[in-house]
Amino acid sequence: MTVNDDSFTNWKNREEIAESMIPIIGKLHRERDVTVLLHSRSLVNKSVVSILKTHRFARQIAGEELSVTETLPFLKALTELDLGPSQIDIGMLAATYKADDRGLTVEAFTAEAVAGATGANKIERGEGRDVVLYGFGRIGRLVARLLIEKSGSGTGLRLRAIVVRGGGDQDIVKRASLLRRDSIHGQFQGTITVDEANSTINANGNAIKVIYANDPSEVDYTAYGIKNAILIDNTGKWRDREGLSGHLRPGIDKVVLTAPGKGDVPNIVHGVNHDTLKPDERILSCASCTTNAIVPPLKAMDDEFGVERGHVETVHSFTNDQNLLDNYHKSERRGRSAPLNMVITETGAASAVAKALPDLKARITGSSIRVPVPDVSIAILNLQLKRDTNREEVLDYLRDVSLTSPLRRQIDFITAPDAVSSDFIGSRHASIVDAGALKVEGDNAILYLWYDNEFGYSCQVIRVVQHVSGVEYPTYPAPAV
Template identity: 30%
Template structure:
């Protein structure tokens, strides 16, 4: 449900790299199917999608994949029961509370995955942190948390397990989003009312409460803020941690590299290259730690962590979809 930045990128992944027992059957969006087809094909951030795309009579065809399109603003009226839909990916950004997302269940879907920080859900799943906590018999409305949470949670969880975290603070250098304004415009938040392309804009971030939700031992020990910057995608997290036990820099880096090669393979990566943000375009890893910028001061460590907030985040959503599909309903 929803065919914006996340919905379209996820459609690219699900059709280009299909998974066993997973079929993208339908999309609900208020835009026309023809417009959806054009925006799926041509993307200013991710580039041209190398697939044959056509639309006719509310059927979108991507190579050999045929996807039904609906245009219903009220999810409870959608034909999910008739379409035999197992899982709704709720990526409209408008149904981020379990009570509202439950409209999809009332319409006949069996489960809902909200691709954002969400309230009152049955479970918050963050790959590389707590995916083993998923219980299909109990969890009907699930959140994949936010992209910023996915950016730092795997590294922070590993560091907490290996050395203990006394306190941690994060600042996210966060790309602009479509919810911001091209020019100054009324907004309940006076900072977010300002032109996105002309300003650095301090903002709250859902990671401040989502990190303790997925790593409960960090309740009362973590906080965060974001600074919205005039770039279209790729985030950088500045993470500062007070450790209980202090390794030397070489051992710290080696231990994180070991985690990245084993338990966090495909989720975390250590980079020894002098990267800038555009180099992370197409990165599938939730967190890419810049090895050059691991700084120690007594028991404090500072890390810079890159994250492709559209592509890598959608890779994790796809992983959660596959996790759900693999387990018995």
């Protein structure tokens, strides 16, 4: 047998193993609300090839490819446990088991590592929490996709309605079409049908009522059977407490803004300050996509090296706020053609750092340039540290943060020397450290942080909503503190 034959046979064997994992992962998700992860990447609803690629990605973090032959025993061990709702990272199980020298069986080690999600310790599944989307633009539709994807057994978050202004004939058909197909993020994973008579979009079994209103005061959500719901405002029209309070109508319990909040509205970056939210807080913001991209790595760097001061320059994809061709705009430069120009503009991300990281005393400044790409941006974070370091130390530290720390869902890490912006479309992390671009000299470090300003940010929004709704399930093995 030739080397090529050996390689092909090995690939087919791994395909067969990955294929056997799919029904196990699906059953755990549907019946027990267990999300199986691999180094913080969900394996739910993934194809055979996608599962194999996710295993291969581990080499960029841990230095070597992770084989499905290593993770399958842990996945099988999970099926024998009395698991409650949780997120279980079989990549971390395999890595920690390899480092454990007690001689435990895979079954015993797994039972110990996920003990907080089993038996008397497990979370009991509730009835779920209603969610309403106010606005159905770029972020609104991606948040809708994520809510539908995560509906699981139906006992978590339930997208019940979207609120939009009427748009004329076949409005609901056109909105369903925009949910079904996206020029950047591709096809919706599932089926979508429209019931025009009842003003309903049915997506993967989720009946979503389309409510037409020009103002929050026009809607009584209880008339649609919606109760105790979390409303996600994707319009950005109201950003202070007074304006957002207009959403607190019958049937709505909390309001989450997908834009930077003003005044005393808490700006929350999941993974950094979400645990500071008071249970009785009814209005909050998820800050901006750029704030979510820079705050987690900024916190990580401050924790380890200390930060004296910093500057962030964002090279940001253009957005719907800009004009396709030169035309009137209330902002001087944003009126110029977005697909034809680099456009200098302002960013509030630097000033928003203080809200998310009040203990950070360093002064952070920022500026932004919009460039002719439709999605994925990069933040260049230039930091003066409180101590000297070197490139190897910073790389090792950030790699470890992305793998084992509480920020592992926010910070990703890539070593690919040829990575470009389109490679990060669909990333679920708030930011991705580009190892090859990192520069360190003495007490100065310059981090290059990619981020999908649409999808990665939408994932952060969902994490905040899960937290405030009480369906943010714990992750096992627990990350290092």
